[in-house]
Amino acid sequence: MSRAIVFSGDKTWEEREFAEPDPPTDGAVLRVEATGLCHSDVDHFRGNIHTSWGGAFPSVPGHEIVGRIDKIRPATAAEWGVDEGDRVAVRELLITPEGNRIYGHDFSIHEGSGLYGGFAEHLELLPGSKVYRLREDRPADELTFFEPLSCAVTWVAPVRQSDIVVVEGPGHMGMATIVAARAAGASTIVVTGTARDHFRLDHALRVGADHTIDVENDDAVDRVREITNGQMADVVIDAASGSSVTVNLAMDLVRKGGHVVVAGMKDGPLVGFHPDWIPTRRITLHPGAGLDTERAVDLINAGKIPTADLLGDSFSLDGFADAFSLLAERTSQRDSIRVALNLS
Template identity: 75%
Template sequence: MSRAIVFNGDETWELRDLPVPDPQPGGAVLRVEATGLCHSDIDHFRGHVHTSWGGAFPSIPGHEIVGRIERITPEAADKWGVAEGDRVAVWDIAFTPAGHRIYGHDFSVDEGSGLYGGFAEHLELVPGSMVYKLRDDLPADQLTVFEPLSCAVTWVKPVADGDVVVIEGPGHMGMATIVAAKAAGASTVIVTGTAKDRFRLDCALRIGADHVIDVDAEDPVERVREITGGAMAGVVIDAAAGNPVTVNLAMDLVHKGGHVVIAGMKDRPLEGFHSDWIPTRRITLHPGAGLDAAGAVALINEGKVPTAELLGDSFPLERFEEAFALLTRSTPGRDSVRVALRLS
C-alpha cells in the first residue's frame, strides 16, 4: 500500500492508503523520494486548478516530484533511457490519449490507480510521461527545485549577456529565477519584495542576487535608477503572485526597448495599465509559460544550483499539516523560502 494525501477540492484533505499498481504497458511505477510544495497547491486545496483543462477532484496534489524507478516496462525503459533504481525528475505533463494532463492536478484519485500526484509514496507513470536522470549525491528534497527551475529557465529567455534583471517576488519561483538569470548571463540581479519578505530577501542575496529592495521601505523605481545609473533594467520578470500591481511596476522598471515577463498568477484584473506603454517605449511582453526540465536538470547535475539554500524546509508525510501551514505563511514567527515533503 502507498500512503497519500488527497485534496477534496473544498479546503479539506485526508490521508488514504492506496494499492501500488503494476506498470501499464509503456509506463512505470516510481517510489517517490520527495516532492516540493507550490503556491498552486494552495489554490488546488481551495478547489481551483490553474490549467486550461480544469483539474480533477478528489486528487493527490504535488507536481515537483523526485523519486526512483521501482518498476518499469521494457518499452518505457527504452524510450526514457532509465532503469529500475535510477533517480529521476518527473516532468509535470503526461501526453496521454485523453490529452495533456498534469500530475498533481488533472488526475482524479478515483480513476485507475489514483496515484497520480507527488504527495504520495508511489506515483504511477503513465505512457506519455517524461523523466530525467538526476544526480545521486544530494538529498532528494533539495533536488525538487528542478521543477520551479524548469519554469525559470524559460522565463529568462529574453536575458542577454550583461543585462540588468529585476525579479519581482522572492517566493520559491523568484528564487529559482535568480539562479536561471545568472546562468543566462545577467550581470546584475535585483529582487523586490515587501517588508514581510525580509527573510526571503536576505536569502535572495545568499543565492546570488546582487541587490534586494523592500518596496515598503524605499521607492523601487528610484532605487533601480540609482543602481543602474539611470539606465533601468533590460528585463523585468514579474514572479509575484496575488497582487497585479507588480505588472504596472514592471513597466516602470524596464528601459525602452526592454522586456517584461509576466509569470506570477494574479487571480484578479489589473487596474491602471496603459497599453500605450508598449508601443511608445517599445516594450516586449512575454508570457511566463513553458517548462524546460532538461535544462533545469542539467544545471543541477552540473553543480550550478545552490540546492541546499533553495530547499528551505522539508517535512515527512505525517507532518503534512505543518508543511502546508508554512507554505501558506500561517505559522507564527516562521517563514521559509521553500517547502518540501520527504516521502522516503
C-alpha cells in the same frame, strides 16, 4: 500499500492508503523520494485548478516530484533510457492523444490506481511520461527544485549576457528566477518585495541576487535608477503572485527597448495599465509560460544551481499538516523560501 495525501476540493484533506500499483503497458511505477510544495497546491486544496481544462477531485496533489524507478518493463526502460533504481525528475506535464494532463493536479483517485500525484509513496507513470535522470550526490528534497526551475529557465529567455535583471517577488519562483537569470548571463540581479518578505529578501542575496528592495519602505524606481546609473533594467520578470500592481511597476523599472515577463498569477484584473507604454517605449511583453524540465535538470546535474541553499524546510509525510501550514499561512515569525515533503 502506499500512503498518500488526498485533497477533496473543499478545503479538506486526509491521508489514505492505496494498493501499490503495477506498471502500465509503456509506463512505470515510481517510488517517490521527495516532492516540493507550491502555492498552486494551496489553490488546489481550495478547489481551484490552474489549467484550462479544469481538474478532478478527490485527488492526490504534488507535482514537483523526485523518485526512483521502482518497476518498469524492459521495453519501456529502453525507450525511456532508465532502469529500475534510477533517480529521476518527473515532468509534470503529460501529453496524450486525448489532451494534456498534469500530475498532481487533474487526476481523480477514482481513475486507474489513483496514485497520480507526488504527495504519495508511489506514483504511477503513464505512457507518454517524461523522466530525466538526476544526480545521486544530493538529497532528494533539494533536487525537487528542478520543477520551479523548469519554469524559470523559460521565463529568462529574454536575458542576454551582462543584462541587468529585476525579479519581482522573492517567493520560491522568484528564487528559481534568480538562479536561472544568473545561469543565462545576467550581470546584475535586483529583487523586489514587501516588508513582509524580509526573510526572503535576505535569502535572495544568499542565492545570487546583488541587491534587494523593500518597495513599501523604498522607492523602487529611484533605487533601480541609482543601482543602474540611470540605465534601468534590461529585463523585468514579474514572478510575484497576488496583486497586479507589480505589472505596472515592471513597466516603470524597465528601460526603453527592454523586456517585461509577466509570470506570477494575479488575484484580479490589471488597473492603471497604459497600453501606450508599449509602443512609445518599445517594450516587449512576454508571457511567463513554459516548461523545460530537461534544461533545469541539466543545470542541476552540472552543479550550477545551489540546491542546498534553495531547499528551505523539509517534512516527512507524517508532518504534512505542518508543511502545508507553513506553505499556506506564513507569518513574520515563521517563514520559508520553499517547503518539501521527504518520503524516502
